[in-house]
Amino acid sequence: xxxxxxxxxxxxxxxxxxxxxxxxxxxxxxxxxxxxxxxxxxxxxxxxxxxxxxxxxxxxxxxxxxxxxxxxxxxxxxxxxxxxxxxxxxxxxxxxxxxxxxxxxxxxxxxxxxxxxxxxxxxxxxxxxxxxxxxxxxxxxxxxxxxxxxxxxxxxxxxxxxxxxxxxxxxxxxxxxxxxxxxxxxxxxxxxxxxxxxxxxxxxxxxxxxxxxxxxxxxxxxxxxxxxxxxxxxxxxxxxxxxxxxxxxxxxxxxxxxxxxxxxxxxxxxxxxxxxxxxxxxxxxxxxxxxxxxxxxxxxxxxxxxxxxxxx
Amino acid sequence: xxxxxxxxxxxxxxxxxxxxxxxxxxxxxxxxxxxxxxxxxxxxxxxxxxxxxxxxxxxxxxxxxxxxxxxxxxxxxxxxxxxxxxxxxxxxxxxxxxxxxxxxxxxxxxxxxxxxxxxxxxxxxxxxxxxxxxxxxxxxxxxxxxxxxxxxxxxxxxxxxxxxxxxxxxxxxxxxxxxxxxxxxxxxxxxxxxxxxxxxxxxxxxxxxxxxxxxxxxxxxxxxxxxxxxxxxxxxxxxxxxxxxxxxxxxxxxxxxxxxxxxxxxxxxxxxxxxxxxxxxxxxxxxxxxxxxxxxxxxxxxxxxxxxxxxxxxxxxxxxxxxxxxxxxxxxxxxxxxxxxxxxxxxxxxxxxxxxxxxxxx
Numbered sequence: 252x253x254x255x256x257x258x259x260x261x262x263x264x265x266x267x268x269x270x271x272x273x274x275x276x277x278x279x280x281x282x283x284x285x286x287x288x289x290x291x292x293x294x295x296x297x298x299x300x301x302x303x304x305x306x307x308x309x310x311x312x313x314x315x316x317x318x319x320x321x322x323x324x325x326x327x328x329x330x331x332x333x334x335x336x337x338x339x340x341x342x343x344x345x346x347x348x349x350x351x352x353x354x355x356x357x358x359x360x361x362x363x364x365x366x367x368x369x370x371x372x373x374x375x376x377x378x379x380x381x382x383x384x385x386x387x388x389x390x391x392x393x394x395x396x397x398x399x400x401x402x403x404x405x406x407x408x409x410x411x412x413x414x415x416x417x418x419x420x421x422x423x424x425x426x427x428x429x430x431x432x433x434x435x436x437x438x439x440x441x442x443x444x445x446x447x448x449x450x451x452x453x454x455x456x457x458x459x460x461x462x463x464x465x466x467x468x469x470x471x472x473x474x475x476x477x478x479x480x481x482x483x484x485x486x487x488x489x490x491x492x493x494x495x496x497x498x499x500x501x502x503x504x505x506x507x508x509x510x511x512x513x514x515x516x517x518x519x520x521x522x523x524x525x526x527x528x529x530x531x532x533x534x535x536x537x538x539x540x541x542x543x544x545x546x547x548x549x550x551x552x553x554x555x556x557x558x559x560x561x562x563x
Numbered sequence: 564x565x566x567x568x569x570x571x572x573x574x575x576x577x578x579x580x581x582x583x584x585x586x587x588x589x590x591x592x593x594x595x596x597x598x599x600x601x602x603x604x605x606x607x608x609x610x611x612x613x614x615x616x617x618x619x620x621x622x623x624x625x626x627x628x629x630x631x632x633x634x635x636x637x638x639x640x641x642x643x644x645x646x647x648x649x650x651x652x653x654x655x656x657x658x659x660x661x662x663x664x665x666x667x668x669x670x671x672x673x674x675x676x677x678x679x680x681x682x683x684x685x686x687x688x689x690x691x692x693x694x695x696x697x698x699x700x701x702x703x704x705x706x707x708x709x710x711x712x713x714x715x716x717x718x719x720x721x722x723x724x725x726x727x728x729x730x731x732x733x734x735x736x737x738x739x740x741x742x743x744x745x746x747x748x749x750x751x752x753x754x755x756x757x758x759x760x761x762x763x764x765x766x767x768x769x770x771x772x773x774x775x776x777x778x779x780x781x782x783x784x785x786x787x788x789x790x791x792x793x794x795x796x797x798x799x800x801x802x803x804x805x806x807x808x809x810x811x812x813x814x815x816x817x818x819x820x821x822x823x824x825x826x827x828x829x830x831x832x833x834x835x836x837x838x839x840x841x842x843x844x845x846x847x848x849x850x851x852x853x854x855x856x857x858x859x860x861x862x863x864x865x866x867x868x869x870x871x872x873x874x875x876x877x878x879x880x881x882x883x884x885x886x887x888x889x890x891x892x893x894x895x896x897x898x899x900x901x902x903x904x905x906x907x908x909x910x911x912x913x914x915x916x917x918x919x920x921x922x923x924x925x
Contacts, residue, residue, distance in 0.1 A: 335765075350764045447707070448772060448779060449896075474896050487779065489648045490896035492640055493613035507706065518782045519647030522639040 285412040293407055297367075297375045297387035305409045306364035310357055312349040313368035316388050317342050318543035319401055320366070323417050325408040331360045337537065338545070354378065364407060391542040393460050394425075400542075417544065424547045429464050432554045438468040439557070441498040442491050442525070447507055449486040456482040457542050461550055462500075465557060470494040492519055499525040500532050500553065502539035509533070532556045589873055592864040596877035600657070603884040607653035610888050612896045613644045620645055652781040655845065656887045657880035658793045659778070660852055662842040664879020666835040667853025668860075668871045669800050672807035673828045674738045680853035681839040684745035684832070685721035688752035690843045693717025694773050695756045699763035710773075711788060711844040717752075718840035722832070724748050738814070738828070775900030776847035778887050789841040796838025800872055803831050807868035849883070849902045855909045856882055862916050882909075 290303045308330040311317040317336035320329055332342045333349040347356060349367070354377045357365060365378055365385045375385040386407055391397040398418045405414025441462065443452045451471040452459050459469050459482065470491065471477055477484040503509045511531035515521050525531055534552065538545045609617050619637055623645055626635030637645075666681035674683065682688075693713035697706055725748045729741030760770045806827050810817045814824035843849070856879040860871050883901075886908065890901040 348764070446769075448777075448898075476894055476897060480897070485897035487612060487891060487896040487898065489644050490612040492644055492648065495640060518651065519643035522643055 287406050287409045287411060289409075291406060293386065293403055295386050295403065296389050297370050297385060300375075300384045300386055302364055302384050302386075302407050303382075304363060306362075306407065308360060308362045309364045309366060309408065310347070310360050310362040311336060311342075311366045312347060312352055312357075313366055313388060314338070314349075314537070315368060315390075315541040315543040316366040316400075316404065318541065318545065319388075319404050320408065322544040323401060323405055323408070323410045323413040325404070325410050328408055330362060358383070366404070391457055393457060394546075397457075397542045397546070398422075421544060421547055425464065425550060428547070428550050428554045431558075432465050433558055435466060435557075438466055439498060440468050440470055440494070440496040441500055442470050442486070442494065442496040443500045444503055444509070445483070446503050447509065449488065449491065450483060451486050453477050453482045453484065458539060458549075461546060462553060464550070465554055467498070467553075470496045488517070488519065492523060495524050497525060497528075498530045498532065498556070499523075500534055500539075502534050502536050504533040505536040530556065587865060587867040587869050589865075589870045592860065592870055592874045593877065596874045596881065599881040600877050600884075603881040603888075604653055604657070607656065607884045607888050608645065608649050610892055611644065611649055613641070615641050615644065647782070651783045651786055652778050652887065653884055654786050655781040655789070656778050656884045658786065658789055659842040659846045659849065660856075660883025660886075661876040661880040662789075662793050662796060662838040663849060663852040664856035664882070665797060665800050665872060665876040666839040666842075668857035668868070668875040669803075669807070669831050669835040670853070671857060672810060672868055672871075673831050674742060675811065675813070676738075676742070677858070678854070679742075680850075681835060682749075682848075682850075682853070683742065684725040684836070685748040685752060686718040686836060686839050686843065687848045688749040688756065689717035689719070689721025690714040690840065691717070691774055691848060692721075692752045692756040692759075694847075695759050695770050698769045698773065699759055699766045711785075714844040715840045718843060719836060721748055721752055722836045722840075726829075726832070772900065773847045774902075776849035776902040777890075777898060777900060778846055779891070779898050781845070785845040789845055792841035793838050796834045796841075797876060799834035800831065800838075800876075803827060803834075804868045804872040807831070807872070811868075847902070849905055851902070851905045851909050852879055852883060852886075855905075855913045859913065859916060 287305070289305055290301050293300050293302065307328055309320065309325070309328050310331045311320060311329060312333040314333070314336040317329070317332045318338055320326060321339050321342065326339075326341065329342060331345045331347060333347040334344065335349055336342055336344055347353070352367075352372060352374050354374065357374075357378065358381055362383055365374075365383055367374065367385060367387050369389050370385065370387055375387070378385050386403070388400040388403065391400060398421075401414045401418050402411075405411045443458065443462075445451060451474075452469060453471045453474075454460070454463050454467075454469045455472075462469075471484050471486060473494070474484045474486055474490065499514060501509045501511075501514070510533050511526075511529070514531050515526045520526055532553065534549060535545075538549045609615075609620055619635075619641060622633075622635040623637040623642055625633050626637065627642075627646070663681055667679070670679040670681060670683050671677060676683075691714075693716055694710055696717075697709045697713040701709060722745075725745045726741065728748065729744030732740050732744065760767055763770075806817075806822060809820060809822055810824060810827060812820075814828075817824045817827075839853075857871055857875045860874045860878060864870055864874065883905070886904045887901055889908065890899045890904045893899055
């Protein structure tokens with residue numbers, strides 16, 4: 252298995268009170284200029300950080316940040332990425348461990364910017380001793396936060412205009428997908444499967460909000476303790492069967508080899524509406540656990556399954 | 564019951580009556596345990612996040628009984644919840660509970676040690692290593708299929724290793740050298756398992772939730788997987804209940820009475836290990852059942868293995884079914900690891916029992 256479960260990252264981050272999301276620096280500096288003047292100050296999730304010079308050796312310990320850096324054209328400045336950063340393929344993947352980062356191994360790459368998705372081990376303070384700035388872009392809870400992280404990374408890496416263009420492109424693609432999705436009366440319900448112990452996501456999570464654009468509603472919303480779990484409650488087979496959702500989305504296809512056929516073979520699942528109607532849709536686990544540029548692909552795949560449905 | 568309540572391990576050959584075994588009736592404790600099991604089963608089938616009225620459940624079950632031409636009007640979904648989700652879970656919980664409690668009682672008997680539990684000789688550590696190996700190395704699809712077999716193989720392998728080391732060390736095969744070998748083997752396998760899990764952090768949660776035990780994905784195929792082992796094990800333990808009583812006086816003394824202690828020990832350990840290994844391979848490592856249930860039986864009724872073995876099995880089944888009801892309802896629809904429930908509920912109850920029966924049998 253080769254993904255960092257988003258739930259784990261979130262849990263770790265929130266345990267340490269780090270889900271105080273980066274406010275970025277909206278307003279003047281970020282939006283009016285098309286290039287960055289160094290040193291640049293960035294108000295990030297891990298405090299105010301200063302990037303002294305244009306980074307030429309970036310170490311990314313966040314698979315999402317890696318995807319974003321390449322999407323906005325900063326790939327050439329990336330020197331090393333962590334073991335989970337498997338996209339794009341051209342990224343210089345190393346054995347660096349994002350969950351338990353080794354300061355010495357990071358310093359060995361002589362980076363002038365390190366990007367993480369959370370700091371639970373005091374990495375920011377450790378690397379400060381070497382004068383290396385750490386920029387934390389924690390799991391986004393909505394699309395606006397994703398866009399903000401693009402802007403933040405753009406400013407830090409001197410790709411302000413590209414970051415803006417990328418955000419505009421994503422917004423446009425999402426708008427097109429949503430507008431061409433088939434209309435429907437009442438909300439379409441879905442069960443979003445994160446793993447085989449029935450951990451799921453509510454409509455208020457990042458993915459939940461993205462699917463909400465298509466007028467879909469998660470059955471996990473009705474689970475007791477859904478809010479207390481941070482939007483990622485554990486359901487049970489009985490709860491899912493009784494809820495009888497219209498769609499089932501599997502975000503455990505890569506990790507755990509799940510697919511529509513396997514789901515239909517689970518005891519008691521064959522009579523579910525989603526199974527009978529062929530509405531069990533496999534998703535890419537990695538995309539579903541990140542908040543990067545490929546969220547558009549996920550939305551498109553879901554929208555296509557709805558379109559096929561309305562034709563049938 | 565005349566003065567037959569000595570600590571296992573204490574030599575009581577002096578007052579061993581000529582007839583060796585006094586009369587003991589297991590009927591009443593067995594009936595009480597059976598009543599508890601029936602109560603637990605009814606509760607287990609009727610409780611769950613999907614609100615299905617008790618009447619519907621019984622009418623559904625009645626409607627599906629062979630030879631009875633009764634037509635129930637139960638929706639397909641309700642029937643699936645009852646037949647595919649709740650019932651296999653209750654049955655599997657019963658089998659696992661029976662095996663852990665019966666295995667614990669048997670281990671306590673052959674090792675004449677009140678602290679012995681089914682994991683004494685490395686079953687848990689071996690199963691944990693086997694399961695972890697599959698979880699961290701397995702790619703997707705295979706994990707679910709391979710996991711029970713790997714856990715089973717690890718558990719059985721660990722006990723064989725313990726036995727080989729324990730029997731060949733020391734001047735003769737004493738229970739002490741076997742138990743010590745078990746401690747060492749368990750420590751070694753646990754170290755390997757911990758090393759593996761720390762090196763595969765993304766899989767940590769999978770490993771942990773397996774270790775803490777769950778019946779969350781119980782299915783009829785799990786039931787058919789463990790049923791033969793549990794049945795075989797239960798039959799062997801049941802047939803040895805009298806010999807275990809004789810062994811309570813000590814191995815040499817049992818030998819003087821014409822019993823081949825080492826042979827009894829290896830047969831009982833093999834049977835208990837097979838059954839326990841099969842149980843943990845589908846349920847994960849559920850702790851505490853193997854200690855608390857047999858001792859509760861001893862405290863409440865009788866220390867004779869003719870009572871302890873059958874009543875522990877029935878009572879263990881009831882206890883684990885109830886523990887699972889708690890595990891899946893307290894935070895429904897999320898689940899609490901069942902091992903947490905067995906310890907959290909079981910420990911205070913056991914302490915209470917221990918205090919209120921100070922003159923007990925330990």
